[in-house]
Amino acid sequence: MIFEHLDTTGHEQIVFCHNKDVGLKAIIAIHNTVLGPALGGTRMWPYESEQDALNDVLRLSRGMTYKNAVAGLNIGGGKAVIIGDPATDKSEGLFRAFGQFVESLGGRYITAEDVGIDVNDMEFVYRETQYVTGVHQVHGGSGDPSPFTAYGTLQGLLASLNRKFGNEEVGNYSYAVQGLGHVGIEFVKLLKERGAKIFVTDINKERVERAVSEYGAEAVGLDEIYDVDADVYSPCALGGTVNEKTLPRLKAKIICGAANNQLANNAIGDEVEQRGILYAPDYAVNAGGVMNVSLEIDGYNRERAMRMMRTIYHNLTRIFEIAERDGIPTYRAADRLAEERIETIGKLKLPLGRAAPRFQGRVRGA
Numbered sequence: 001m002i003f004e005h006l007d008t009t010g011h012e013q014i015v016f017c018h019n020k021d022v023g024l025k026a027i028i029a030i031h032n033t034v035l036g037p038a039l040g041g042t043r044m045w046p047y048e049s050e051q052d053a054l055n056d057v058l059r060l061s062r063g064m065t066y067k068n069a070v071a072g073l074n075i076g077g078g079k080a081v082i083i084g085d086p087a088t089d090k091s092e093g094l095f096r097a098f099g100q101f102v103e104s105l106g107g108r109y110i111t112a113e114d115v116g117i118d119v120n121d122m123e124f125v126y127r128e129t130q131y132v133t134g135v136h137q138v139h140g141g142s143g144d145p146s147p148f149t150a151y152g153t154l155q156g157l158l159a160s161l162n163r164k165f166g167n168e169e170v171g172n173y174s175y176a177v178q179g180l181g182h183v184g185i186e187f188v189k190l191l192k193e194r195g196a197k198i199f200v201t202d203i204n205k206e207r208v209e210r211a212v213s214e215y216g217a218e219a220v221g222l223d224e225i226y227d228v229d230a231d232v233y234s235p236c237a238l239g240g241t242v243n244e245k246t247l248p249r250l251k252a253k254i255i256c257g258a259a260n261n262q263l264a265n266n267a268i269g270d271e272v273e274q275r276g277i278l279y280a281p282d283y284a285v286n287a288g289g290v291m292n293v294s295l296e297i298d299g300y301n302r303e304r305a306m307r308m309m310r311t312i313y314h315n316l317t318r319i320f321e322i323a324e325r326d327g328i329p330t331y332r333a334a335d336r337l338a339e340e341r342i343e344t345i346g347k348l349k350l351p352l353g354r355a356a357p358r359f360q361g362r363v364r365g366a
């Protein structure tokens with residue numbers, strides 16, 4: 001059953017990690033290491049069944065292969081899940097035992113934070129393995145990736161404006177920003193600096209007030225965000241917000257935001273295209289976070305990180321070109337770009353060690 005499934009998803013290796021003493025039940029999924037070691041976060045979640053956990057890690061690790069490939073990184077795709085409740089089941093022993101499993105893979109998988117995991121948990125993982133990113137800045141970590149993700153989203157927006165309107169004048173257009181969390185509020189700030197008209201919404205009233213008072217945004221209701229007369233709809237909260245109910249209401253000509261999995265399904269992606277709305281594929285736009293942590297592998301450098309974010313502009317431009325070349329919607333073109341890159345770069349056979357993690361500038365166990 002499992003191998004049959006892996007035949008269709010193309011995974012290389014699945015590792016089941018178990019330590020009874022500390023209550024660790026985790027699965028590490030390495031999807032593809034053609035471009036380099038598999039990088040992807042660890043999620044801690046109280047899955048209802050082991051099958052749910054397996055399904056989730058298989059889906060997420062495959063997504064990382066595509067995201068890392070489109071981002072232009074020499075990094076493959078992987079992910080890990082720990083079965084447990086982040087509110088009650090965390091312990092030093094659990095994370096250290098997990099770290100030992102990561103270490104045992106010798107660098108084929110590099111972990112990072114994801115839902116349910118924070119930098120303190122990563123500190124324990126780091127005691128047992130060097131193959132971890134997203135650790136504290138004192139260990140050469142990169143800290144909060146959100147400002148980078150927001151800046152990367154701006155690069156995606158510039159490429160989208162150019163494609164749709166033939167110019168990159170952010171201030172000439174209006175924006176509906178949904179979600180004012182770590183990324184959303186930074187994105188609003190960048191838009192404001194460029195003189196844009198901005199509509200905002202969030203379930204958190206304080207965040208809305210901040211966007212209004214600090215950045216002159218116009219607050220609208222949670223559901224109203226789909227009806228405002230804005231040129232760009234920017235989902236920066238949850239996934240699945242472009243769906244059968246919301247799409248007919250959108251007046252935007254571009255969808256470009258930081259949220260993961262914005263399209264409810266592929267059929268919606270096709271309909272977005274048919275309606276003449278330019279969709280900037282989410283995982284290409286929001287790659288700033290993974291680009292940022294990937295730089296920890298060679299020794300983190302903030303300036304290099306900012307420069308790297310600008311490549312998101314070119315990645316988006318390439319996706320739009322592929323969409324036109326092949327007559328396909330942009331969400332499919334993003335996948336195609338990833339597959340083409342894995343195919344061609346994989347054939348170059350990078351010399352051994354070139355793509356291997358070096359983790360310079362880190363003092364292990366410090």
Ligand code: NAD
Nearest residue numbers: 145146149179180181182183202203237258259260286289
């Ligand atoms: P966050 O949790 O800090 O912010 C999310 C915000 O959305 C919160 O303010 C929350 O109140 C708001 N929200 C939730 N439901 C809402 C709703 N129905 N309507 C309006 N607002 C709602 O998260 P974040 O780090 O800012 O990330 C935002 C999105 O970007 C997520 O989808 C995340 O997966 C994705 N992303 C983030 C990063 C990063 O660097 N932080 C990187 C890649 C992708």
